[in-house]
Amino acid sequence: MAIEARNVTKRFGEFVALDDVSVSVESGSLTGLLGPSGSGKSTLLRVIAGLEAPDAGEVFISGKEATALAPQKRGVGFVFQHYAPFTHMTVWDNIAFGLTIRRRKKEEIEARVHELLELVQLKGLGKRFPSQLSGGQRQRMALARALAAEPEVLLLDEPFGALDARVRKELREWLLRLHDEMHVTTIFVTHDQEEALEVADNVVVMNNARVEQVAPPRELYDQPANPFVMSFVGPVNRIGETWVRPHDIEITHEPNGPAQEAQVDRIVRLGFEVRADLVRDDGERLHVQLTRNEAEVLELAAGDIVYVRTRVERTFSENGEPTRPVPA
Amino acid sequence: MTARYGVRFVSLGYLAVILIAPVGLIFWRAFEHGLHPFWAAISSPDAVHALKLTVEITAIVVPLNTAFGILCAIAIVRHRLPGMGLVNALVDLPLALSPVVVGLALYLLYGRDGWFGHWLLGHGVQVLFALPAMVLATTFVSLPFVVREVVPVLREIGTQQEEAAATLGASAVTTFRRITLPAIRWAIAYGVVLTTARSLGEFGAVSIVSGGIAGRTQTLTQYVQASYENFDQTGAYAASVLLALLAITTLLLMTVVKRGDRST
Numbered sequence: 001m002a003i004e005a006r007n008v009t010k011r012f013g014e015f016v017a018l019d020d021v022s023v024s025v026e027s028g029s030l031t032g033l034l035g036p037s038g039s040g041k042s043t044l045l046r047v048i049a050g051l052e053a054p055d056a057g058e059v060f061i062s063g064k065e066a067t068a069l070a071p072q073k074r075g076v077g078f079v080f081q082h083y084a085p086f087t088h089m090t091v092w093d094n095i096a097f098g099l100t101i102r103r104r105k106k107e108e109i110e111a112r113v114h115e116l117l118e119l120v121q122l123k124g125l126g127k128r129f130p131s132q133l134s135g136g137q138r139q140r141m142a143l144a145r146a147l148a149a150e151p152e153v154l155l156l157d158e159p160f161g162a163l164d165a166r167v168r169k170e171l172r173e174w175l176l177r178l179h180d181e182m183h184v185t186t187i188f189v190t191h192d193q194e195e196a197l198e199v200a201d202n203v204v205v206m207n208n209a210r211v212e213q214v215a216p217p218r219e220l221y222d223q224p225a226n227p228f229v230m231s232f233v234g235p236v237n238r239i240g241e242t243w244v245r246p247h248d249i250e251i252t253h254e255p256n257g258p259a260q261e262a263q264v265d266r267i268v269r270l271g272f273e274v275r276a277d278l279v280r281d282d283g284e285r286l287h288v289q290l291t292r293n294e295a296e297v298l299e300l301a302a303g304d305i306v307y308v309r310t311r312v313e314r315t316f317s318e319n320g321e322p323t324r325p326v327p328a
Numbered sequence: 329m330t331a332r333y334g335v336r337f338v339s340l341g342y343l344a345v346i347l348i349a350p351v352g353l354i355f356w357r358a359f360e361h362g363l364h365p366f367w368a369a370i371s372s373p374d375a376v377h378a379l380k381l382t383v384e385i386t387a388i389v390v391p392l393n394t395a396f397g398i399l400c401a402i403a404i405v406r407h408r409l410p411g412m413g414l415v416n417a418l419v420d421l422p423l424a425l426s427p428v429v430v431g432l433a434l435y436l437l438y439g440r441d442g443w444f445g446h447w448l449l450g451h452g453v454q455v456l457f458a459l460p461a462m463v464l465a466t467t468f469v470s471l472p473f474v475v476r477e478v479v480p481v482l483r484e485i486g487t488q489q490e491e492a493a494a495t496l497g498a499s500a501v502t503t504f505r506r507i508t509l510p511a512i513r514w515a516i517a518y519g520v521v522l523t524t525a526r527s528l529g530e531f532g533a534v535s536i537v538s539g540g541i542a543g544r545t546q547t548l549t550q551y552v553q554a555s556y557e558n559f560d561q562t563g564a565y566a567a568s569v570l571l572a573l574l575a576i577t578t579l580l581l582m583t584v585v586k587r588g589d590r591s592t
Contacts, residue, residue: 051491071494078495084488088510098496101506142492149497 001060002027002185003048003153008057010043017043018054019209025187025202027062030179032200033189036232040209041189042081045155048187049078062152074153077146077184081158083138085130091141092117092126098149116144119178136167140174147182156188160195172199193233197221205229226320237286241315246289248312251276251298259307262286264300276300278308351572358565369566374542378551379570385459385534385547386527389466393523394516397474402508404475405482419475422468430468431536434461438537457539462547465533470526474519481515482508517582524578528571 003025010018018040025031033041046052048059050071058067066074086094093100095116099109117123120140122133130138139159146154159175160168176199179186190196196203197217205212205220205228212232213225224230230243237244252259262278265285274295278286286308290298300306315323358366369375403409404416422430438445438455448455455461489511493503509516531549538545542554548571555563 049495051495071491072497072499074495076495078492080488080492082488084492086489086492086507087485097493097498097506101496101498101502145492145496 001025002029002062003187004058004060005044005048006058006060008044008047008054008059010040010047010052010054016209018047021057021206021209021211023204023211023214025185027185028183029185030176030199030201031187032196032203033187033206034193034196034203034232035191035206035212037191039206041191041204041206042157044206045078045157045187045189048153049076049155050074051078075151076153076155077149077151079139079142079146079154079156079159081161083130083142085138085142087130089129090126091122091128091130091133094130094141095126095144095148097145102149112148116148119147120144135163136171139163139171143178147184152185154184154186156186158189158191160190160192168195175199197233203233205232207232223322224314225322227316228320230314230316235287235289239284239286239313242310242313243315244310244313246275246287248310249286249288250309250311251278251288251290251294251300252307252309253298255307256309259309262306262308264302264304264306267295267300267302269295274300278306280308354565354568354572358562358569361562365562366566366569369560369563370570372563374546375551375563375567375570377543378546378548378567381459381462381546382528382548383574385462385466386524388463389470389527390520390523392467393471394474394520397471397519397523398478398512398516400475401478401482401512404479406487416479419472422471427465427469427530427532427534428536431465431533434465434468434533434537438464456537457541457545459545461537462534462545465537466527466530469530469533470523473522473526474516477515477519477522478512481512485511514586517585521578521582525575528574528578 001024003023005021005023008018008021009016021040021044023044033044035041043052047054048061050059050066050069050073054067058065060066061069061074061076071078086097089097092113096109096113099112104112113126117126120143122137122140122144125133125137130141133141143156143159160171163171172195175188188199197220200217202214202216203220204214207228213220213229215223215225220229220233224233227243230236231238235246237246237249250259255261260280260282262280264276265279266277268275269292272292274290274292276288276290276295278288280286288308290300298306317323370379400415400419404412404419435456436442438448438461440446440449445455453460455464485508489507490503493507494500498506529549530547531553534547535550535553538547538550540546540550540554542551546554548567552564552567552571555561555567
C-alpha cells in the first residue's frame with residue numbers, strides 16, 4: 001500500500017470533518033476521492049499531506065508511519081485547488097523551488113525544469129509570472145512544481161474545479177496520459193462524479209465525514225453499496241423503496257406485460273442523449289434517458305400516452321445494504 | 329467634466345493650504361538670507377549633536393519595531409490563539425494615546441521611585457534623562473506602523489503559498505524567507521518609512537523623558553523648539569528644514585527601490 005489512513009478522525013471545533021475514516025491506496029494507482037462539499041474529502045487529503053493533524057488515527061505513506069511527520073518530510077506533491085502559485089516568482093522559479101531549496105546542482109535543476117516545462121506544455125513560458133498565465137496553464141505549472149522533486153505520492157485538491165468545461169476535459173485526458181507515463185501514486189479530490197468515473201481507477205465515495213464505498217468506477221455504478229452512492233454516482237429515480245437508473249426504463253407504445261401507463265410531460269434533446277420526463281398514472285414522476293435513435297423510433301412528443309417498464313431496479317434493506325438487483 | 333475639475337481643485341487646494349504652504353514657508357525662511365546662515369546654523373555643535381542623537385534613536389527604533397512588528401503581525405494573522413484579539417487592539421494604543429501621556433507613564437515607571445527605575449538605578453543603570461528612555465518613548469509611539477501595514481497583506485495572501493512551500497520541502501525559516509517575506513515586503517517598506525518618519529519627528533514623549541539638555545539629550549525636534557524660544561529663528565528654521573529633508577529622503581528612497589522592482 002502506498003498510502004493508508006487508519007481510523008482517522010478530525011474535528012474543527014464542533015464540526016466533525018472526518019469520522020473514523022480508513023482508506024488504503026495501492027501503489028501506482030489513480031484514486032478519486034468523491035463526495036459532496038463538506039463531506040470531508042479535502043480534509044482527508046490534507047491529513048495525508050500533513051497539512052492538518054488528525055485528532056485520532058494514523059497515516060502511513062509507503063509503509064512508514066507518517067502521522068506525526070511534518071509535511072516537508074512526507075515526500076508528497078500537493079496541488080491546491082487554486083494552485084497557490086508563488087506570485088512573486090517566475091514560472092521557472094516556481095517549478096525549480098523544490099529543487100533549489102534542496103540545494104541541487106545548477107545543471108541538474110536546469111535540466112529538470114526544462115524537462116518539466118516540456119511535460120506540462122509550458123515550454124517558452126518560463127520567464128512569465130503566474131499572473132500572466134491562463135487558468136489551465138497555472139494548473140499545469142502547479143503540477144510541474146509538485147512533480148519537480150519526484151514525490152512518491154501526488155495529491156490533487158479539486159484539480160479541475162476552477163476551470164471552464166472545455167479546459168477541464170482537456171486536462172482530464174492529459175492527467176490520465178501523464179499518470180500512465182509517470183506511474184506516481186495519485187489521489188485527486190472531486191465533487192464531480194463524471195470526473196471521478198472517467199479518470200480514476202479506484203473511487204472512494206465520501207459523505208458526512210465517512211467513507212460510503214470504495215470501488216472501481218464500473219462496480220461503483222453497477223453495484224452501489226447504499227442509497228447514497230446509488231444517487232450520488234449517477235442520476236436515479238426513486239419509486240417508493242426501489243431505485244431505478246433513468247436508462248433502465250423502457251418505453252413502449254403498446255401495453256406489454258407489467259408495463260404501466262404514463263404521460264410524456266417534457267422532452268429535452270441533448271445531442272445524442274434524449275431525456276424524457278414522464279408522469280405515471282399513479283402520479284409518480286419518472287426521468288428517462290434514451291438514445292436519439294430510440295427516441296426517433298418511438299416518435300415521442302409531449303402529451304403522448306406511453307407504457308413504461310423497468311429493466312433493472314434496486315432495493316436496499318433498512319440498514320442501507322443492497323438487496324440483489326431485480327431484473328424486472 | 330466640471331465635477332472632475334472640482335474634485336481636483338478642492339483636493340489640490342486642500343493640500344496646498346494644509347501641506348505645501350507651511351513646509352514651503354519653512355524652506356523659504358531658512359534660506360531667506362542665503363546658504364551661509366543656514367550652513368552656520370546646522371553646523372553648530374549643538375545642532376550636529378541633536379542630529380546625531382535623532383539619527384541614533386531612529387537607527388535603534390526602526391529595526392526593533394520592524395522585527396517585532398512583523399512578528400506581531402504574523403502572530404495576529406496566522407496564530408488563532410486566545411488573546412490575539414487583545415494584542416491586535418493593544419497595537420493601536422500608541423495611536424490613540426497622546427505622546428505626552430506616554431512620556432509621563434515612562435517617567436513614572438523609570439523615575440527614581442518608579443517600579444523599574446528604583447531597581448535599575450540600584451544596579452547603576454540610568455534610564456531617564458538618557459538614551460534608553462528616549463529610545464523607549466520613540467519605540468512606543470512608532471510601534472503600530474509596521475504591524476498595521478503588514479496585517480492586511482498577510483490576511484490577503486492567505487496560507488496556501490506557505491502550505492505549498494511546506495509540501496515542497498521548505499522549512500519554516502525557508503518558507504518565511506522565500507515566500508512570506510517577498511509577499512509582504514512592500515507593506516514592510518511602507519511601515520518602515522512611516523516608522524522612520526514618526527521616529528524622526530517624535531517630540532512629546534521624548535521631551536518629557538529626555539531632559540532636553542543641549543549637546544547631551546536634545547533631539548532635533550527639541551533643538552527646533554529650544555532655538556525658537558531663544559529667538560534663534562534661523563537655527564529653528566534650518567533644523568526644521570533638516571528634519572523635513574530627512575523625511576523626504578526616506579520617502580524618495582522607497583519610491584526609487586520600488587521602481588526598480590518588476591514583479592509587482
